[in-house]
Amino acid sequence: MVDMPNTPRVSLLVTDLDNTLWDWFEAWHSSFSAMLRRLSQLSEVPQRQLEREIQMVHRRRGTSEYSYLLNELPSLLRRNPHSQPLKVYDDAIHVLNRERLRSTKLYSGVLATLRELRRRKIPVVAYTESVAYWSEWRIRRTGLDGLIKVMYSSPDHDFPLGVSAHDLRTQPPDTYGLKVTTHKRVPPGILKPNTDVLKSILADFSVPPKGAVYVGDSLMKDVAMAQELGVYDVYAQYGASQDREGYDLLRRVSHWTQQDIERERELSAQPTITPSYVLSEGFSQLLSMFDFAEA
Numbered sequence: 001m002v003d004m005p006n007t008p009r010v011s012l013l014v015t016d017l018d019n020t021l022w023d024w025f026e027a028w029h030s031s032f033s034a035m036l037r038r039l040s041q042l043s044e045v046p047q048r049q050l051e052r053e054i055q056m057v058h059r060r061r062g063t064s065e066y067s068y069l070l071n072e073l074p075s076l077l078r079r080n081p082h083s084q085p086l087k088v089y090d091d092a093i094h095v096l097n098r099e100r101l102r103s104t105k106l107y108s109g110v111l112a113t114l115r116e117l118r119r120r121k122i123p124v125v126a127y128t129e130s131v132a133y134w135s136e137w138r139i140r141r142t143g144l145d146g147l148i149k150v151m152y153s154s155p156d157h158d159f160p161l162g163v164s165a166h167d168l169r170t171q172p173p174d175t176y177g178l179k180v181t182t183h184k185r186v187p188p189g190i191l192k193p194n195t196d197v198l199k200s201i202l203a204d205f206s207v208p209p210k211g212a213v214y215v216g217d218s219l220m221k222d223v224a225m226a227q228e229l230g231v232y233d234v235y236a237q238y239g240a241s242q243d244r245e246g247y248d249l250l251r252r253v254s255h256w257t258q259q260d261i262e263r264e265r266e267l268s269a270q271p272t273i274t275p276s277y278v279l280s281e282g283f284s285q286l287l288s289m290f291d292f293a294e295a
């Protein structure tokens, strides 16, 4: 065993998913902007008008990944009083799905790092605020089913009256769900940096705060939460997207409140949260920052 002075010994990794393990923003932006362009062409509703209506639906549904979005946009409903916009503008949804499939990928080094942690018998727990359905889809798509022991996600969004999650499914049943990773839902309304979920993860694995590492790309949510509990906090700086081209589109259409957006802007301009560890290059830097050893 190589002695690593100043390298904390830890036995549990808790990680955020979006923009920490994969580039969610890139996948979202490339697929959503392509869908929006196509939808605007097909419907002849200006993009800005669609954006305003989309933001209202997303806020009402509390997510920016809402499967029935098109069916609830007033401009589209007015133009199609006797048919469902989702059917009429089916081609825009194809564009969205195709682009999402193409652009959902792990950051380099993630797979190798998670495999190394599995070799060392270190449990990896994921904690995301994205909804259950899309979190499972991304875990399957990126091949992480099983490399993550437990995933905590938000529950799925509400469905329109008379529609169930089952009705959304168009593929055979075994193409859904996770085979190995256990999937748990966070109670609705619990959002990072609330520490309840992280606290219960530590309790489940009987690990004290200084026996665990938490990594994420949001200073305001991930780093603040880990610091409050005294878990080793790691900032996935490579995942920060706030200054990237297209982030304004996300601000314009997402379910975030104006207050969230302002706070994130302020923090990005003048960080008041200083992370203890920073991954400037990539996820695999974790392996040299900490001594991951079985408890």
Ligand SMILES: [Mg+2]
Pocket: 016, 017, 018, 019, 020, 216, 217, 218
């Ligand atoms: Mg994230």
